[in-house]
Amino acid sequence: MKGYLTIAAAVLAGATLAADGIQINGAGATFPNPIYQKWFSEYNKLHPDVRINYQSVGSGAGIRQITNRTVFFGATDGPMTNDQLLAAPGKILHFPTVLGAVVPVYNIPGVSSDLKFSGTVLANIFLGTITKWNDPAITQLNPGVTLPGTDITVVHRAEGSGTTYIWVDYLSKVSPEFRKRVGVATSVQWPVGVGGQRNEGVAGLVSQTPGSLGYVELIYALQNKISYGQVRNMNGKFVRASAESVTAAADAAAAKMPADFRVSITNAPGDAVYPVASFTWLLLFENAPDKKQAKTMVEFMKWALADGQKYCVDLGYAPLPKPVVDMELKALQQIKTQ
Amino acid sequence: MKRWRARPDELLFRAGTGVFALLLIVLVAGIGVELYRQSRLSIHEFGWKFWQTDVWDPVSGEFGARPFIWGTLYSSVLALVLAAPIAIGIAIFLSELSPLWLRRPLVFLTELLAAIPSIVYGLWGIFVLVPWIRSLEVATPPWMKTIPLFTGPPIGVGMLSAAIILAIMVIPFTSSVAREVLKAVPQAQREGAYALGATRWEAIRMALFYARTGIIGAVMLGFGRALGETMAVTMVIGNTPRISLSLFAPQYTMAAVLANEFAEAGDDLYLHALVEIGFVLFIITLIVNIGSRVFIWSLGRQPRSARVADAAAATAA
Numbered sequence: 001m002k003g004y005l006t007i008a009a010a011v012l013a014g015a016t017l018a019a020d021g022i023q024i025n026g027a028g029a030t031f032p033n034p035i036y037q038k039w040f041s042e043y044n045k046l047h048p049d050v051r052i053n054y055q056s057v058g059s060g061a062g063i064r065q066i067t068n069r070t071v072f073f074g075a076t077d078g079p080m081t082n083d084q085l086l087a088a089p090g091k092i093l094h095f096p097t098v099l100g101a102v103v104p105v106y107n108i109p110g111v112s113s114d115l116k117f118s119g120t121v122l123a124n125i126f127l128g129t130i131t132k133w134n135d136p137a138i139t140q141l142n143p144g145v146t147l148p149g150t151d152i153t154v155v156h157r158a159e160g161s162g163t164t165y166i167w168v169d170y171l172s173k174v175s176p177e178f179r180k181r182v183g184v185a186t187s188v189q190w191p192v193g194v195g196g197q198r199n200e201g202v203a204g205l206v207s208q209t210p211g212s213l214g215y216v217e218l219i220y221a222l223q224n225k226i227s228y229g230q231v232r233n234m235n236g237k238f239v240r241a242s243a244e245s246v247t248a249a250a251d252a253a254a255a256k257m258p259a260d261f262r263v264s265i266t267n268a269p270g271d272a273v274y275p276v277a278s279f280t281w282l283l284l285f286e287n288a289p290d291k292k293q294a295k296t297m298v299e300f301m302k303w304a305l306a307d308g309q310k311y312c313v314d315l316g317y318a319p320l321p322k323p324v325v326d327m328e329l330k331a332l333q334q335i336k337t338q
Numbered sequence: 339m340k341r342w343r344a345r346p347d348e349l350l351f352r353a354g355t356g357v358f359a360l361l362l363i364v365l366v367a368g369i370g371v372e373l374y375r376q377s378r379l380s381i382h383e384f385g386w387k388f389w390q391t392d393v394w395d396p397v398s399g400e401f402g403a404r405p406f407i408w409g410t411l412y413s414s415v416l417a418l419v420l421a422a423p424i425a426i427g428i429a430i431f432l433s434e435l436s437p438l439w440l441r442r443p444l445v446f447l448t449e450l451l452a453a454i455p456s457i458v459y460g461l462w463g464i465f466v467l468v469p470w471i472r473s474l475e476v477a478t479p480p481w482m483k484t485i486p487l488f489t490g491p492p493i494g495v496g497m498l499s500a501a502i503i504l505a506i507m508v509i510p511f512t513s514s515v516a517r518e519v520l521k522a523v524p525q526a527q528r529e530g531a532y533a534l535g536a537t538r539w540e541a542i543r544m545a546l547f548y549a550r551t552g553i554i555g556a557v558m559l560g561f562g563r564a565l566g567e568t569m570a571v572t573m574v575i576g577n578t579p580r581i582s583l584s585l586f587a588p589q590y591t592m593a594a595v596l597a598n599e600f601a602e603a604g605d606d607l608y609l610h611a612l613v614e615i616g617f618v619l620f621i622i623t624l625i626v627n628i629g630s631r632v633f634i635w636s637l638g639r640q641p642r643s644a645r646v647a648d649a650a651a652a653t654a655a
Contacts, residue, residue, distance in 0.1 A: 058601025058602045059602055059604075060602035061602070064604075084605075153491065158572065158577035159597075159599060159602065160396075160598065160601060160602025160603060162602075182397070183397030183398065184397065185396050185397045185604075186602040186604070187602060188395070188396065188397055189395040189396070189397070189579075190578070194495050194576035194578055195576060195577025195590075196577075197572060197573050201464070201573065204464055204465075205464075209493060209494065
């Protein structure tokens with residue numbers, strides 16, 4: 001149904017364009033939607049004949065739509081699985097576009113300073129084994145902070161989301177028990193807590209509910225002025241999420257980057273690394289039937305990876321590190337444009 | 339004498355409207371078939387277990403709909419309990435008691451309530467109702483907390499918030515229809531009651547009794563709406579698939595899980611399980627509607643003497 005709508009929308013929009021204009025449709029993840037919209041509109045200013053439409057329908061729907069070829073490109077926050085790649089009618093390539101971070105946000109009346117968390121503590125809170133704010137596991141990490149003996153109200157995302165994927169991917173890496181009981185996916189079975197709608201909903205619930213702890217994308221914590229905690233990285237350092245500490249995580253991963261870019265960079269090694277970070281990917285067919293669109297898309301990607309990256313920080317994303325960009329420029333050559 | 343004969347254009351009109359009516363049946367059947375077709379993987383995998391298990395785990399591919407079925411029915415029934423007396427009260431006031439100058443603005447206002455988009459109700463729920471419910475939960479005395487209806491931590495979001503939002507959304511529908519039904523009670527009935535010496539209260543009860551099938555229909559219409567309401571509910575119910583009697587506990591509904599998880603559902607079994615939730619909702623809505631039809635029908639079919647006796651009892655009591 002959505003597919004037909006996409007086609008109908010494409011036909012309608014296409015009819016209004018001049019004959020030499022080019023129209024490309026994509027769909028997928030909501031997390032990078034703000035920067036994609038910015039990119040597509042900026043790119044349209046530079047190349048008025050190119051119009052790229054993006055529908056932020058969710059990663060899962062984006063993968064389904066590119067697999068059914070109802071859109072030219074997809075976008076996802078979690079890389080496609082091997083099964084999903086095999087199910088596609090042609091080879092699909094992943095291209096990291098920007099980086100995002102997920103931060104633990106909390107609301108404890110009377111506590112204003114930055115709280116420090118470790119991965120295991122966060123995992124145990126989200127498993128429901130740590131239930132009070134003054135649990136020794138938390139107070140130990142925060143000497144000098146007086147934490148109340150109140151219950152922790154866990155807030156998580158209600159709907160399937162890339163943010164959840166990054167969060168549980170990290171918690172599963174640091175806690176074997178979390179991996180066993182919850183696992184990694186865009187929506188999971190949470191042992192405890194309440195579900196908020198989208199980042200806004202989680203941010204809203206946390207800022208309203210005394211004693212709550214949730215997770216949101218960095219930009220939402222900044223916009224809503226909610227306290228967010230530092231997280232202890234693999235090297236034992238407590239790091240605050242920022243564009244630099246997130247790019248550092250990608251930098252650390254670049255050395256071991258697989259050729260298809262399907263890599264998780266949560267819990268990456270390095271002193272300056274913020275551990276709950278991830279790429280978000282754009283999906284393209286290696287050999288798409290429409291070569292003109294493929295060529296345009298490759299041109300666009302080259303621009304996005306170079307000039308486009310400067311829009312990242314304002315919108316709360318972290319830019320890609322140089323080595324990753326170089327690898328991607330090489331990988332873009334695989335796409336058949338004629 | 340003019341002989342009546344179907345003219346071609348009349349035949350065409352009859353055939354045309356007939357096709358439209360038929361289309362409705364085809365549409366409902368089509369929805370059912372399509373829901374079945376798109377959920378067959380999950381139906382074959384889980385069978386009846388789907389209705390009976392509580393696990394909803396997309397990671398391990400285990401799906402059971404019971405907490406969602408419970409949440410949908412519980413929230414709708416609670417909404418009904420809250421909304422029905424208020425809605426019928428509004429209808430009675432508007433049709434029987436209200437001074438004329440007040441009637442028009444009140445009718446307009448109740449209809450305005452029906453026109454507010456559900457996302458607006460949801461936002462109002464999050465920012466106004468939920469904090470209010472939370473302070474209510476905090477203020478709940480400990481002895482009350484031991485009653486199963488009021489257990490759990492004070493979070494604000496949960497069954498009570500959802501039921502109240504639903505009740506507010508349902509009231510305009512139920513009261514509008516109930517008012518129309520009461521308006522349709524012949525004036526002669528009321529005059530008859532007064533002529534027999536009935537008080538105003540007794541005359542109203544007589545009118546209510548006369549209109550009872552229609553009023554039950556109005557209530558069921560509201561119930562149907564509550565079953566399917568999605569956006570406002572998911573914003574305040576807490577979205578936790580756990581069966582609980584507690585009004586303070588966060589829970590989940592079928593429509594809400596569909597809306598929340600559909601876009602990100604990657605693998606086929608997951609998708610089919612979600613569509614099966616839609617299928618279950620479809621079946622339950624069907625059962626509720628058929629059930630209320632049968633109920634209304636059985637009221638209408640009572641033997642005449644019993645009805646007269648009932649009516650007499652209603653006016654006399």
